[in-house]
Amino acid sequence: MTTIAPSVAVKTEPKTSVGRVRKRLTSRTASLIAVVIALLWTTPTFGLFLSSFRPEDDIKGSGWWTFFTNPALTLENYREVLFGSSSSSGRLASFLINSVVITIPSVLFPLALATFAAYALSWTRFRGRDWVYIGIFALQVVPLQMALVPLLSFFSQGVEVFGITLMPAWNLEGPGQFIQVWFAHTCFALPLGVFLIHNFMSELPGELMEAARVDGATHGTILRKVVLPLVAPALAAFGIFQFLWVWNDLLVALIFSGGTADTAPMTVRLAQMAGTRGNEWQRLTSGAFVSMIIPLIVFLSMQRYFVRGLLAGSVKG
């Protein structure tokens, strides 16, 4: 382990040969540790990736490392897992569309709602404002397991108090079921969203708001013209967070989306395949990669914002 940087090390080169040897050793150990960790962290994914292009018999009959002595590649696994007609193939194309349909509104709604709420908590004044904020903040840590059963019955039975129906059952069917998934994701996302966006928004200079107000701007105008452009990075950070969360979520999807090709996202399908056909590696490997490709692209292209969101100190679930 060493904290000495190469550039600095040049300046403070140890005078004695013993010191020099020791320094070289520590930096060599450091590099070794770094390489070992990096290998451990990439090899499993690489193995899966390579396997997803190998013919079925090869995957099941030999390890992926034998590929280098016996190379054979095919796209058949992807074709089958996406579009295959037998009931045991993945039919992932359908689930992929479901994932998209679930994810887009589940990102948009929390973004808007959290932005409005964060604005109210930063730039309008009312009594108890701090307590409302602290309450929302605390909800961040509440396990969503606490909410699942009652929220499901809220959708299926409506709300009844002392025999008076306050809210009828939603009775959603077919594609309408997406609405309850959007709704659940939006509710669960708000605490983190309000917290993250409020963090950035409350740091904007008050004079800016004051100036706009003196000019006769309404809250609507201030929000649109002054605040939004300035907090765009925070919105991006939360947007990516929420995108990855929803796209990769299994629990909420299992409970609120049914579990069929009509509405369930890819994670549900992959979990099913892993459970019942746990040894159909040609479908599992390619299926897993289909589900990873979009979040990986989003993640790599917007990593900067994601890191910023992380560093704002966030806890979600």
Next chain:
Amino acid sequence: MDFFFDFSAEAPKLLQLLIGVIAFLAFVGLMLVLLDRAPMKERSWGHSLLLLGPALALLAIGLVVPGIRTTLLSFMNGDSSQFVGLDNYLWMFTQPEAITVLRNTLIWVLLVPLLVTAIGLVYAVVVDKSRFEAAAKSLVFLPMAISFVGAGIIWRFVYAYRPEDANQIGLLNQFVVWLGGEPQQWLQEAPTNTLFLIVVMVWIQAGFATVVLSAAIKGIPAEIVEAARLDGATPLQMFFRVTLPSIRPALVVVLVTQSIGTLKLFDIVRTMTGGQFDTSVIANEMYNQAFRYGEAGKGAALAVFLFVLVTPIVVYQIRSLRQRREA
């Protein structure tokens, strides 16, 4: 094999998506119109209520009221028709299968935060200011983008088992064979199988720790580092006397975040073992009880217990938040 892709089955979904997006635009438009209409006053409840109302309503419907109802349900029987007092909690703390679940959760929540923080810290330190720092961090960070389900499949493949006389296809068993051992069914032998599941979680989360801790290390004032170096501190002394104390707040953030995430962990266990072979954890068991066995009361009790476990963290976070706001 012919293609199966029925576009007519997909069209209604895309229509639903369109409806959702239009509803979103209509909502935002309406909010902005209403905000523009209301006259500006120094203190106006109207504005605050309009801005906060939708979010608060959803939080109430989606989290607060359900949370309270779950607490009530935990004192009821399986189909919530009868009050049973503390029976569900008694079950949780006395029945062997439930105790296994609690024991596993304890192992998870002790090991994951420590391992994630340790590995993230070591990695952040060794790649700090090296030539390939950005790329090296990205490699470890990448699993953060992968779903727990996807990661579960990746690692099931690593752990895959083939009988001794067959070619191994799992990397871990291949190593065992190369070293002269017998292939093992890693995920089926309790209690070590829980450790193999924990590896997956650590693999996913280490990147988070690396990024947060690396940012903290870069935030250490250069003068402190320089002063320590002039005093002749060895790299190890530097690490324990300078680096560690300086990044304490970041370490706490990582430990806290990881503890919460681990307590609620569900997907990995479900994808890799389904909770069989004594690997179940609270969140997985809660799902099984409430949604598969129709035992809403037991499921609710497990959820409430989960909430009790995170409560100290909530209190701690509120306290530090208030300190920060007053500062």
